[in-house]
Amino acid sequence: MMKLCALPRVRLANLPTPLQEAPNLSKALGGPRILVKRDDLTGLAFGGNKTRKLEFLMANALREGADVVVTGAGFQSNWCTQAAAAARRLGMRCVLIKRGPVDGYDPEEYDGNHLLHFLMGAEIRVATRGNIRRVYEETMEELREKGHHPYLLSAAGSTPPGVMGYVNALLELLSQAVEMGVKIDYLIHASGSGGTMAGLILGAKALNTGIKVIGAAVSPGRERMTKSVVELVNESAEYLGLDLKVGEDEVTIYDEYAGPGYGVITDEKAEAVKLAAETEGLFLDPVYTGTSMAALIGLIREGFFKKDDTVVFLHTGGSAALFPYKAPLKAYGLGRPMPWRKPPWSG
Ligand SMILES: Cc1ncc(COP(=O)(O)O)c(C=O)c1O
Known part of the structure; x- marks a missing residue:
């Protein structure tokens, strides 16, 4: 873990983030x-798990003299918001290559993360799934030809440097738990690309904490996700210089x-979404977090946890993604x- 402190890192987050009791939610369930x-x-843009990853990723971009960050994901991506905000804070441009239902998709109403991307002046390119790769290649080539130093950030920042953000988060959580005098049994969170989960598992195992990390996948495909x-x-672990390996039986998704x-x-x-809002x-x-909360609710209802267990729900952010769902949420309510x-x- 010594090596973690020595890695290049740029401060983007207000840390530590709070660890709060949710007694009304617990009681309701x-x-x-x-x-x-x-x-x-x-504290970066509207907050979220990607800030921690970006502290390590953007430090590498700065070291390489990048002046433009190129990245992408889904049309309403939280990752794109955080990456663009980090780029802007560090004085860089940002090109976002997003998946949409048609090439060049440009809706009448700008909402949620898309509105934030637009307000930050990110250069937005929207492509269908099959065309994305080509758009990335063309964008990188175009930027280099114009004399820029583009830095490609893989979607969701789930590479070893990005994972370090969540090894660090696990350390932070552990010291808060010690301070509060709590023993954490489970840590549940939303898992997409798996970078957050990888960092949490690595941190929990390296420090021999006994914390069981549970990932709630945000799309079907448990086996594929477990492998990755x-x-x-x-x-x-290798990047951190740790002599440690995990197997598939140590990943719970x-x-x-x-x-x-x-x-x-x-x-x-x-x-x-409704229950968390109403109770807490x-x-x-x-x-994302609606899926991980649905998992927490489901697991409680099926008797997975003991009454005296302590479960930490990691709120990974994504608040801006709430608003584009106003129509179905109103109807549900x-x-x-x-x-x-x-x-x-x-897309
Ligand atoms: C709000 C939120 N939670 C969780 C995740 C999942 O994180 P990871 O891709 O590291 O699995 C994301 C990723 O986009 C996210 O935006």
Whole structure:
């Protein structure tokens, strides 16, 4: 772990993020003690897990003399918001290559993260799934030809340097738990690319904490995701100079709460968003934290936890992704059928 402090890092987050009790939520569910680790309060743009990854990733971009960051993900991506905000804070331009339903997709109304990308002056290129690779290649070539030094950030920042952000978060969480005199049994969070999970597992194992990390997958495909988390933990351990390896049996992922696809809103996700808001004034979104809260609720209802367990719910951010779901959430709250479940912006 000594090496972690020696890695290049640029400060972007307000740390430590709070670790708060959620007694009303716990009571409403008849569940274990629930603590919320508020990584939605990292302080960059609207906060979120990507700030921690970007502290390590952007330090490398700066070292390489980059003046433009190139990255991308889904049309309403939180990652794109955080990456563009980090680039702007560090005086760089940002090109976002986003997946949309058609090439060049440009909706009438700008909402959620897309509005934030636009306000930050990110150069937005939207392509369908099959064309994305070509757009990346053309963008990098075009920028180099114009004399720029573009830095490519892989989607979600899930490479060993990015993973370091969550090894560090685990250290932070542990010291807060010691200070509060709590022993954490489980740590549950939303898992997409698996970088957050890889960092948490690596930190928990390296420090022999006994904390069981649970990932709630935001799209179906538990097996594929398990394999990629194992790979990422092992690569990251090597990057840190740790003699440590994990196997698939050490990675716990539930994909039952994802629904039929990424970003598709289900009754369970809507219930989770509503319940967190009603009990704790805590805002989630139907893509990520709504899924991990649905998993927490589901696991409590099926008796997975013991009454005296302590479960930490990692709030990974994504608040800006809440608003584009206003129509189905209104309908759910009023007990009416949702007008749509698969978002019109999804690619
Ligand atoms: C709010 C939120 N939570 C969780 C995740 C998942 O993180 P990871 O890609 O590291 O699995 C993301 C990734 O986009 C996110 O935006």
